Each structure stands twice: as C-alpha cells, then as structure tokens.
Amino acid sequence: MTISIPRAELSRLHAHAEEGFPHEVVGILAGTRADNTVTRVAVLVNERADSAHNRYTVSGLALARAEQKLVDEGLEIVGYYHSHPDHPAQYSDFDRDHAWPNMSYVIVSVLTGRASTTLSWRLRDDRSAMDAEPISIVED
Amino acid sequence: MATIHIPTPLRAYTGGNASVTVDGATVGDALNALTGTHTGLAQHLRDASGKLRSFVNVYVGDEDIRYLQNEATPVQASTEITIVPSIAGGV
Structure with a gap:
C-alpha cells in the first residue's frame, strides 16, 4: 500500500532526523488509515539514552499520551x-x-548529518520480513 | 469474563473492534481466549516461547501487570484489560 505524505510534513520529519543526528529520532505518523495518508508528523522523545x-x-505510557492527543484532534x-x-x-x-503489524514504518537514513534516502516498510503477517511500500509525496 | 481493549495495529484481527469481551480467571486466560478466537493475533503478542513480547504492555486498570502478578493477575467480569503498545527499533 502506498503511503502519502505532504512535502511540508516530510521536510519536518527530515529536519527532526538531522537535528537529532548522530542519535536516532522517532515520531508518529498521523492521518487517515483507510487511505494510508499522513497529514501530521508528531515528534516523540527517544528514551534509549544509553544507546541512542x-x-x-x-514506552507505552508516553506513546499512549502522544497518540491520544492526536486522536482527540480527529x-x-x-x-x-x-x-x-x-x-x-x-x-x-x-x-x-x-x-507492530498493519502500521507503516518510515525510516530515514541520515548520512553525516544530512537526511538522505527515506523508505517505508510494513511488517508481514507472519513477521518473517517487512515489505517496502511506495511513498507518494503530496505537493502543498 | 473481562474486557480487553485492543490497540489500533491489532484491530485488523478483531473485525475492527476496539474492545473484546472474553472469558478467563486470569489475565493470561483472557489473552489466550482472545488469541484463540481471533486468528492472526497470537504471533504479534507472544514470541515463539509463548512469552509476551517486550513491546507488548498489558494493563489491568491503570496498573502494568509486571507490577501485579503478571499473567496470573486475577480478573473479574468488571476488569478492564488494556494492551498498550510501546515501540522500539534501530540499526
């Protein structure tokens, strides 16, 4: 399934990844599930201070709180x-x-501080692999 | 009996339902009843040895079962069990 994301939100995602370099950053992709469209990128805090x-x-509670805010906005x-x-x-x-299954996992490669290749993945039902899904960038 | 609240990624296996009512005297029984009646769920909740996966958090009310009696935590008809996802990954 193709994942659609507006260019401005993808740029925010890339900016977050570059700001966090050389650490990994993480966030939520929110929007509408029926058509796998992202309308909002929401930044999370990476709790792995020991190996960031x-x-x-x-953690579950931090994620639940962040997700609830987005759900409350529809x-x-x-x-x-x-x-x-x-x-x-x-x-x-x-x-x-x-x-988790039935979710898109976007990974951005950050090479020497610059956001580079961005790919989206989806877990197979038997957990044996993740399949790439096309990313459609929606021009603003 | 207990009610289990299902997180978004697992609702594909519960016909889109956000909660499911199941039989069972303990949290483990309730989860097994859930996976027994909803095909495709078990491998995402438990690893090959049957343990709950590290990113699967289970709450009874507001308490993480890790701080109660884990899967032996007793449940009643009024008990609300919530599966709370955490996320992890890396290179």
Whole structure:
C-alpha cells in the first residue's frame, strides 16, 4: 500500500532526523488509515539514552499520551518513523522483531548529518520480513 | 469474563473492534481466549516461547501487570484489560 505524505510534513520529519543526528529520532505518523495518508508528523522523545546512536524506544505510557492527543484532534495513527544515523534506510532485524503489524514504518537514513534516502516498510503477517511500500509525496 | 481493549495495529484481527469481551480467571486466560478466537493475533503478542513480547504492555486498570502478578493477575467480569503498545527499533 502506498503511503502519502505532504512535502511540508516530510521536510519536518527530515529536519527532526538531522537535528537529532548522530542519535536516532522517532515520531508518529498521523492521518487517515483507510487511505494510508499522513497529514501530521508528531515528534516523540527517544528514551534509549544509553544507546541512542543505534536504538530507539518509546514506552507505552508516553506513546499512549502522544497518540491520544492526536486522536482527540480527529487523527488516526498510520505509523511511526525513525532515523538510521550513518546507516541505510533498510529495516534491521531489530526493527522487524519489534514492529507492530498493519502500521507503516518510515525510516530515514541520515548520512553525516544530512537526511538522505527515506523508505517505508510494513511488517508481514507472519513477521518473517517487512515489505517496502511506495511513498507518494503530496505537493502543498 | 473481562474486557480487553485492543490497540489500533491489532484491530485488523478483531473485525475492527476496539474492545473484546472474553472469558478467563486470569489475565493470561483472557489473552489466550482472545488469541484463540481471533486468528492472526497470537504471533504479534507472544514470541515463539509463548512469552509476551517486550513491546507488548498489558494493563489491568491503570496498573502494568509486571507490577501485579503478571499473567496470573486475577480478573473479574468488571476488569478492564488494556494492551498498550510501546515501540522500539534501530540499526
């Protein structure tokens, strides 16, 4: 399934990833699930202070609070994004192991501080792999 | 009996329902009743050894079952169980 995202929101996502470099950043992709459209990128705090250069974690309560705010505004949770500092935008085994089904996982590669390749992934039902989904950038 | 609140990514397996009522005397029984009647859910909640996955948090009321009796936590008809996702990943 294609994921659609306005250019301005994708730019915000990239800016967040560059600001956070060399650490991983993470956030929510909110919009409408039926057509897999993102209308809002919401920044989260990476709680993995011990290994933030190659890991991210957002605890259940922090995530629930952030998601509830978006839901209260009439948005749905379409997926999540995170950065891979100095690493390709390919999902890792660790990403797959920790992924939820039926969600889009956007990964942005940040090379020497600059946002580079951005890919979106979706977990297979049997958790054996994640499949790439096209990203459609909506011009403002 | 208990009510389990289902997070967005798992509602595809509950016919879109945000909550499901199940039988069971403990949280573990209730979760097993849920996965027993909703195909496709089990592998996302539990790993190959049957343990709840690290990013699957289960609350009874406002309490994380890790601070109660884990899956042995007793439930009653009025008990509200909530599956609360956390997220993790990295290179």
